[in-house]
Amino acid sequence: MSTLKVENLSKQYGDVTALEDVSFEIEDEFVVLLGESGAGKSTLLRCVNGLTEPTEGSIYLDNEEISGSQTDVGMIFQQHNLVEGVSAYLNALTGSLSRVSMLRSMLQWQSQEDKVRALEALETVGLLEESHQKVAQMSGGQQQRVGIARALVQDPRLLLADEPVASLDPSSAETVMTYLRKAAKEHDVTALVSLHQVNVAAHFGDRFIGLREGQKLFDVGRGELTPELIDALYGSVETVSLAEQPSTVGNEQDEGVPLDDIEQGIEA
Numbered sequence: 001m002s003t004l005k006v007e008n009l010s011k012q013y014g015d016v017t018a019l020e021d022v023s024f025e026i027e028d029e030f031v032v033l034l035g036e037s038g039a040g041k042s043t044l045l046r047c048v049n050g051l052t053e054p055t056e057g058s059i060y061l062d063n064e065e066i067s068g069s070q071t072d073v074g075m076i077f078q079q080h081n082l083v084e085g086v087s088a089y090l091n092a093l094t095g096s097l098s099r100v101s102m103l104r105s106m107l108q109w110q111s112q113e114d115k116v117r118a119l120e121a122l123e124t125v126g127l128l129e130e131s132h133q134k135v136a137q138m139s140g141g142q143q144q145r146v147g148i149a150r151a152l153v154q155d156p157r158l159l160l161a162d163e164p165v166a167s168l169d170p171s172s173a174e175t176v177m178t179y180l181r182k183a184a185k186e187h188d189v190t191a192l193v194s195l196h197q198v199n200v201a202a203h204f205g206d207r208f209i210g211l212r213e214g215q216k217l218f219d220v221g222r223g224e225l226t227p228e229l230i231d232a233l234y235g236s237v238e239t240v241s242l243a244e245q246p247s248t249v250g251n252e253q254d255e256g257v258p259l260d261d262i263e264q265g266i267e268a
């Protein structure tokens with residue numbers, strides 16, 4: 001279990017204010033970041049991961065201030081940056097890179113423990129049987145699941161994902177999100193995931209942080225993501241079904257609302 005605390009975070013790119021005084025604390029939850037394109041989601045994730053330096057503010061992981069690249073923060077990108085010509089297993093194993101030297105890694109001298117960890121991570125994302133398949137021969141959804149496995153092998157305290165299903169069809173997106181949530185829960189890792197798709201967010205999130213023009217517009221739990229909040233975030237999106245079924249979605253103790261139902265409600 002880990003705690004991420006973001007305190008008064010701001011980021012300026014020249015005249016552009018990408019983030020303005022954003023604060024929140026999350027612990028052992030699957031949190032979804034929502035917001036229009038340009039709202040600051042990627043900037044926030046990049047600041048937490050140390051890829052971007054904030055202009056102001058502080059970030060704490062388990063009460064320790066963090067700055068610069070973090071080896072125990074796993075990041076999953078929309079473009080998964082896998083090595084396509086090698087197997088899912090070898091790609092997953094590169095997650096241990098931060099913990100072993102480059103030479104050992106190139107010679108594939110990773111420890112037995114790392115190798116077992118890579119296979120376990122592939123099992124978590126449902127790809128154990130495909131572990132020796134080349135990534136180039138896998139579907140987009142399977143490739144993203146390899147990306148999740150690679151992040152797990154890093155043994156992260158925090159899992160970040162920036163639009164992990166943006167380029168996938170709805171069915172693959174649901175599968176990938178199911179495995180991402182399962183991975184976070186099984187590994188007891190706090191997760192912060194940015195998503196464009198409100199229906200997917202409502203189905204999988206424990207909590208929702210809405211960003212608008214760099215500012216935090218809301219920070220609400222499951223069941224509190226109302227159409228009014230979504231409208232305030234995006235404008236006139238039809239979100240009737242979210243108001244009707246907010247408290248049952250995405251809870252591993254129940255079966256949740258099927259995505260199709262939510263989508264139909266949104267489209268109705």
Ligand SMILES: Nc1ncnc2c1ncn2[C@@H]1O[C@H](COP(=O)(O)OP(=O)(O)OP(=O)(O)O)[C@@H](O)[C@H]1O
Binds near residue numbers: 041
């Ligand atoms: N490296 C950069 N240099 C200059 N401006 C930037 C840079 N990165 C982001 N921005 C600006 O900061 C603002 C926030 O961008 P950011 O990418 O964080 O938003 P986002 O919510 O992730 O959007 P998207 O969903 O399109 O990725 C935007 O106005 C963007 O143009």
